[in-house]
Amino acid sequence: MNLRQIKYFCKVVEAGSGNAAAKLLCVAPTAISTQMALLEQELGGELFDRSKRPMQLTSLGEFYYPRAKELLLQALRLQEESNRVAVGNGGWLGVGFIRSTLFSVLPSTIRHFREAHPDVHVDLIEKLSEYQVESLLQRRIDIGISRFIGEYERHPDMCYRLIFDDPLLAALPADHPLAKQASFSLQSFQHLPFILYPKDARSPYGQQLHAYLREKGIDPTIHHEAIEIHTAFALVGAGLGGTLVSRSMTYNNRQDVVFLPVDGIEISTSLVAVTRKGQQSKTLDNFIDILMAEGKIAQSSWVE
Structure with missing residues (x-):
C-alpha cells in the first residue's frame, strides 16, 4: 500500500x-x-x-x-x-504538554512565542509526563512540559529544567461544609470520597497522592478515577468527592469547585521542561526562555 x-x-x-x-x-x-x-x-x-x-x-x-x-x-x-x-521560510517545534498546563503557562507561552516567531510551526501534542521521554527519543517532540511529585527519575539522555514548584491544594465541591473553612486538614480526606487521576497504567501520579495519604494514616475511599484533570474537576463540582491539585490549575477555573490550602502537607509538585541532551536549536532556546519567564510570572501571581 x-x-x-x-x-x-x-x-x-x-x-x-x-x-x-x-x-x-x-x-x-x-x-x-x-x-x-x-x-x-x-x-x-x-x-x-x-x-x-x-x-x-x-x-x-x-x-x-x-x-x-x-x-x-x-x-x-x-x-x-x-x-x-x-527553503528557510519557517521551522518546526514539537511541544509535548500535560493538560494541566492549559490552566497556567502554556497559552501565554505559545502566544508570545508565535509573536516572536510567526514563521515557526508549533506542533502541540498532549501527552502525560510518562510518555514524553519516549516521544523526545523518537524526535516527535523537541520539548516536553512534565509534572512530577517529589523526587523523580531522570533519563540519562535528557536535560531537566525546573519551571516552578507547584504546591498542592485541596479541591472541594463549592457547597461542601468544609469548603467554608480557611484551610483544609488532610485528615478530612478520611471521610471525604477521593477522586483519583489520571487513570493511566503508566502514570504513578494518582497512586503517589494516595500513597502519601496512607503514609499519614489516612486511607480515603476512592469512589472515582478520572482519565484527566478536567474530568476530575467535573466530578468534584458534581459533589462526588474531593482531590488534591497543583495550585497552578486553580486559576480561572470552575465556579463549582473551591480550592483550599492544606494544613501541614509536606509534598508538592514540580513543573519541569524536558529536552534531549546536546540538542542545539536557537528556536528551542527561545521557546524555553519564554516558558521560564511565563513560569516566573505565574508563580509571582500566587503571592498575595
Whole structure:
C-alpha cells in the first residue's frame, strides 16, 4: 500500500468511476484498475461493488475511504511544512504538554512565542509526563512540559529544567461544609470520597497522592478515577468527592469547585521542561526562555 494507490482510490470514489478518475489524474484507465487491484489484494478484500452501476463502495470501502482521505491530508501537510523548513521560510517545534498546563503557562507561552516567531510551526501534542521521554527519543517532540511529585527519575539522555514548584491544594465541591473553612486538614480526606487521576497504567501520579495519604494514616475511599484533570474537576463540582491539585490549575477555573490550602502537607509538585541532551536549536532556546519567564510570572501571581 502506497500513497499513489490511496490517491487513486480516493479519486475514484470522488469521481464516481475509474475512467473519470483517470481523466482527472491524466493517467491511463489501466493504471487506475491495476493500482486498485493491488490495493485490494493488500487489504484482503474488495473496496468496490463492481456489480452495481454506478459502482458503490463495499463495507471495507466505506471504512477505508475517510481514513485514506485523512492520511492524504496529513501527507500534504507534511510536505508543505517540510518545504517551508527546507527553503528557510519557517521551522518546526514539537511541544509535548500535560493538560494541566492549559490552566497556567502554556497559552501565554505559545502566544508570545508565535509573536516572536510567526514563521515557526508549533506542533502541540498532549501527552502525560510518562510518555514524553519516549516521544523526545523518537524526535516527535523537541520539548516536553512534565509534572512530577517529589523526587523523580531522570533519563540519562535528557536535560531537566525546573519551571516552578507547584504546591498542592485541596479541591472541594463549592457547597461542601468544609469548603467554608480557611484551610483544609488532610485528615478530612478520611471521610471525604477521593477522586483519583489520571487513570493511566503508566502514570504513578494518582497512586503517589494516595500513597502519601496512607503514609499519614489516612486511607480515603476512592469512589472515582478520572482519565484527566478536567474530568476530575467535573466530578468534584458534581459533589462526588474531593482531590488534591497543583495550585497552578486553580486559576480561572470552575465556579463549582473551591480550592483550599492544606494544613501541614509536606509534598508538592514540580513543573519541569524536558529536552534531549546536546540538542542545539536557537528556536528551542527561545521557546524555553519564554516558558521560564511565563513560569516566573505565574508563580509571582500566587503571592498575595
